[in-house]
Amino acid sequence: MHPAPSVILFTVLSGLGFGFLAFLGAGLVLPQPGLNALLLWGLGYGLAVGGLMASTFHLGNPRRAWRAFSQWQSSWLSREAWASLAALLALAPVALSDLLGLGWPRGFGLVGTGLALITVATTSMIYTQLKTIPRWNHWTTPLMFVTFALAGGAILAGQTGIALPLLVVLALALLAHWQFGDRRFAEVGASLATATGLGHIGALSVFEPAHTADNYLLREMIYVVGRKHVQKLRVIALICTVMLPAVLLSLGQGLPFVALALLCHLAGAFAARWLFFAQAEHVVGLYYGKR
Amino acid sequence: MTMLPASTERQLGLAIDLDTCVGCQACVTACKGWNDQGQGGPLSDQDPYGADPSGTFLNRVHSYQVQPAEGTAKIINFPRSCLHCQDAPCVPVCPTGASYKRAEDGIVLVNAAACIGCGLCAWACPYGARELDAAAGVMKKCTLCVDRIYNENLPEIDREPACVRTCPTGARHFGDFSDPDSKVSRLSADRGGYALMPEMATRPTNRYLPPRAKDAASTASPLAPLLDIQASGFAGWLDKVLGKI
Numbered sequence A: 001m002h003p004a005p006s007v008i009l010f011t012v013l014s015g016l017g018f019g020f021l022a023f024l025g026a027g028l029v030l031p032q033p034g035l036n037a038l039l040l041w042g043l044g045y046g047l048a049v050g051g052l053m054a055s056t057f058h059l060g061n062p063r064r065a066w067r068a069f070s071q072w073q074s075s076w077l078s079r080e081a082w083a084s085l086a087a088l089l090a091l092a093p094v095a096l097s098d099l100l101g102l103g104w105p106r107g108f109g110l111v112g113t114g115l116a117l118i119t120v121a122t123t124s125m126i127y128t129q130l131k132t133i134p135r136w137n138h139w140t141t142p143l144m145f146v147t148f149a150l151a152g153g154a155i156l157a158g159q160t161g162i163a164l165p166l167l168v169v170l171a172l173a174l175l176a177h178w179q180f181g182d183r184r185f186a187e188v189g190a191s192l193a194t195a196t197g198l199g200h201i202g203a204l205s206v207f208e209p210a211h212t213a214d215n216y217l218l219r220e221m222i223y224v225v226g227r228k229h230v231q232k233l234r235v236i237a238l239i240c241t242v243m244l245p246a247v248l249l250s251l252g253q254g255l256p257f258v259a260l261a262l263l264c265h266l267a268g269a270f271a272a273r274w275l276f277f278a279q280a281e282h283v284v285g286l287y288y289g290k291r
Numbered sequence B: 001m002t003m004l005p006a007s008t009e010r011q012l013g014l015a016i017d018l019d020t021c022v023g024c025q026a027c028v029t030a031c032k033g034w035n036d037q038g039q040g041g042p043l044s045d046q047d048p049y050g051a052d053p054s055g056t057f058l059n060r061v062h063s064y065q066v067q068p069a070e071g072t073a074k075i076i077n078f079p080r081s082c083l084h085c086q087d088a089p090c091v092p093v094c095p096t097g098a099s100y101k102r103a104e105d106g107i108v109l110v111n112a113a114a115c116i117g118c119g120l121c122a123w124a125c126p127y128g129a130r131e132l133d134a135a136a137g138v139m140k141k142c143t144l145c146v147d148r149i150y151n152e153n154l155p156e157i158d159r160e161p162a163c164v165r166t167c168p169t170g171a172r173h174f175g176d177f178s179d180p181d182s183k184v185s186r187l188s189a190d191r192g193g194y195a196l197m198p199e200m201a202t203r204p205t206n207r208y209l210p211p212r213a214k215d216a217a218s219t220a221s222p223l224a225p226l227l228d229i230q231a232s233g234f235a236g237w238l239d240k241v242l243g244k245i
Ligand code: SF4
Pocket: B081, B082, B083, B084, B085, B088, B089, B090, B091, B108, B124, B125, B126, B127, B128, B129, B130, B141, B202
């Protein structure tokens, strides 16, 4: 799959934003009224909403994006739209209370925490539901998305005690996603033989392409460049997302450590998310003799 | 509405004969020609006469080579377009309701006015049947020429999809697969018509008819008796004279 920058930005940033909002909602970070609350809640909302905005750049007709709310009964993309709106609304009174030091009860906060995590899960289901992309069509996809959000949120919240175990889970989730993912295409069993139904005659190969020029399918779903450095990128992603932040957070508390840990984590998250797309093979590639 | 209908009254689709398809691309051209001005609006091209052309098509014809265990390789031409699946995965993923399957005849369509161009339906289709129109920013796909098959302004002979109407070898057949006695149902039953990528569980309507087994070429030439003629008479004399020169 084509690793569109807008979608990579969207999934990484909004995942981090909703993860952080989950911590704020649950009261695991208690901002001081005033500027401190404004900055922290602003950061959470900014990341979450900014990510959602980035995702609309991927649309052919962003002006109609509101229509995406209509099909929640069947579509995970639609459910994601509702979940994100609900999470942002549910957390608003808690943010207001923190901002003005009103001390309102935090009931809405816990609901918002749940909704924020559900939002990340719905995002991951958009990918997980696709049988056509065997690597994504696996339970490790939602696991990886949700642990990314939680671990990123914990780093941003400066909660070393929570962040360290979450980073371990994230490392395991990434390893599992890669390990299972590498076998998924073969497991599903799609091949040029099943795609054409001609396998019983003999060994199949592409004789002539259907078209000599480029098309949407080749650009969007048959992305074959840049898989060469997969193993190196995986190691880099693991070191940056998990190990460096874990070391930095263990070394000390305070803003510089958190900021540095977060930067490393984000860099690794972008690498991992780029791999998530670039390595995903769509079965339509079979018709073109490419995967 | 992007819930799939529980069942459809009819199940219109195509039977595509891989035995007769010669890969002439006439259906590709006819499809583009009709649908450029049809139900889904124009099918845009980008840089059509330039160095890097690209365009939106609803039907593409591939060519595969298949090498049997014995004998020579065969070329099989392979048209690929929407199969109007009964469990169409492209429909429920659509967030806007733009993608839908009609309960009356099973045709899968996109309402261009509601499509946001998110591309998710194209991701969900195993067969590459959907292409995003780069100019309009909306998804385009085969409509089974819904604006021809019911069109009473056209002569009756033209009320079938443009690809079927144009195919010079009669390799494409249009009809109702829910009726076991329809032409396409019988053709598919007789010829062992099959669905593509059954492992994707889409239950396609369209059927592909496999290439027939070719006769084995006889090693003895039917002209063999004629090759060994002993010339006699005038021809024999000529043969001798010419042989001496
Ligand atoms: S062939 Fe593709 S676009 Fe057509 S109905 Fe099936 S899944 Fe949908």
